[in-house]
Amino acid sequence: MDTPVTIHPVILCGGSGTRLWPVSRKAKPKPFLPLIGETTLFEQAVGRVAGHDRFAPPMVVAGAQHVDLIEAQIGAGREHRLVVEPMGRNTAPAIALAAALIPDDEILLVCPSDHHIADEAAFRAAALAAAELARDDWLVSFGIAPTHPETGYGYLHRGEALPGGYRIAQFVEKPDLERAKAYLASGEYSWNGGIFAFRAGALLVELAEHRPAMAQRVAQAVAGGRDEGSRFHPAAEIFAAIEGDSIDYAVMENTARAAMVPADMGWSDIGNWAALHDALPRDDAGNSVRGTADLADCRNVMASSDGPRISAVGLDDVCIIVSDGEVLVTTREGAQNVGKLPGAANQ
Structure with missing residues (x-):
């Protein structure tokens, strides 16, 4: 029987979470906030x-501005490696950095730091299934079981069956409602x-085929980088020359080896206030309250305050957020556009 391959969790910390303004700010964005429960999304990801004996200590890829938050929240004495990006270049270079820092035959498990997963046992089962496909040089995406006709996500069209998963027949961009x-x-x-x-080596081979300039510069940035305790700093000037791209566009939509494992694990990207409301406990009227709030004749209302009382009467499908002297009121439908507000953009 084959020896179980080691899985290296790679936790990506990027973005400023502007759609969760005014709670999420550049100085302390969404991953580092206790949005669901008492621990932060980053702490939950770790x-x-x-x-679990199959998982190696985590590798975190993040910008320099969040190093102190990461090291404070990862837990005293927890073994880890922190890759400090000189600047953000999207997910493909970030993941390639991690792949270049582990042995070619071992497996990366790439996890965003700001998602919510209610069923951790289902997550681990999917991770183990994905690792088995990845060791056979499939490039594997988690296919999240859809719960409603969401227009804000891309979709994976399931193809032929594979051991523990499926080939991806097609990547589909965000659809309209119909x-x-x-x-x-x-x-x-x-x-x-x-x-x-x-598999680290398989990813780097695919990247070299589809984005050769990116692959070359990532390799050079790693070769010219330096360790500083648990931190690794890629060569800044070389990394800055990379043209950023997402892993989906750079590799997954181009490879002939794209696969998926189905995952029904209570997942949410907590992408806006409506998504957070959906992930929180709610009363019989669909309302959720954090802090002090009085809701009368309200349905599907989220009220969150860090101090002042929120009082609302006769509202449906609204999110009301009070944080650090700022007040946000949005319909659930409008929550996707909060990041376009001047306050959020200039946070």
Whole structure:
């Protein structure tokens, strides 16, 4: 029987979470906030890959501005490696950095730091299945079981069966509502949740084929980088010359070896206030309250305050957020556009 391959969790910390303004700010963005429960989304991401003999200590890829938050929240004495990006260049270079820092034959499990997963056992089962496919040089995405006709996510169209998963027949961009309803009804589509498993060497070979300049510069940035305790700093000038791209566009949509494992694990990207509301406990009227709030004749209302009382009467499908002297009121439908507000953009 084959020896089980080691899985290296790679936790990506990027972005400023502007759609969760005014709670999420550049200085302390979404991953480092206790949005669901008492621990932060980053702490939850680290905890999901801890305490299992198949998982190596985590590698975190982040910008310099969040190093102190990461080291404070990762836990005293927890073994880890922190790759400090000189600047953000999207997910493909970030993941390639991690792949270049582990042995070619071992497996990366790429996890965003700001997602919520309710069922950790289901997550680990999917991770182990994905690792088995990845060791056979499949490039594996988690296919999230859709719960409603969501127009804000990309979709994966399931193809032929593979051991523990499926070939990806097609990557589908964010659909309109009618197509999203058709995808849900067919049972053949999953959400693309941004969680991946790759054999490190296989990913780097694919990157060299489809984005050769990026692959070369990542290799040079690693070769010219330096260690500083648990931190690794790629060569800044070389890394700055990389033209950024997402792992989906750079590799996954170009490879002939794209696969998926189905994952029904209570997942949410917590991409806006409406998504957070959906992930929180709610009363019989669909309302959720954090802090002090009085809601009368309200349905599907989220009220969150760090101090002043929120009082609302007769509202449906609204999010009301009070944080650090700022007040946000949005419909659930409008929550996707919060990041376009001047306050959020200039946070």
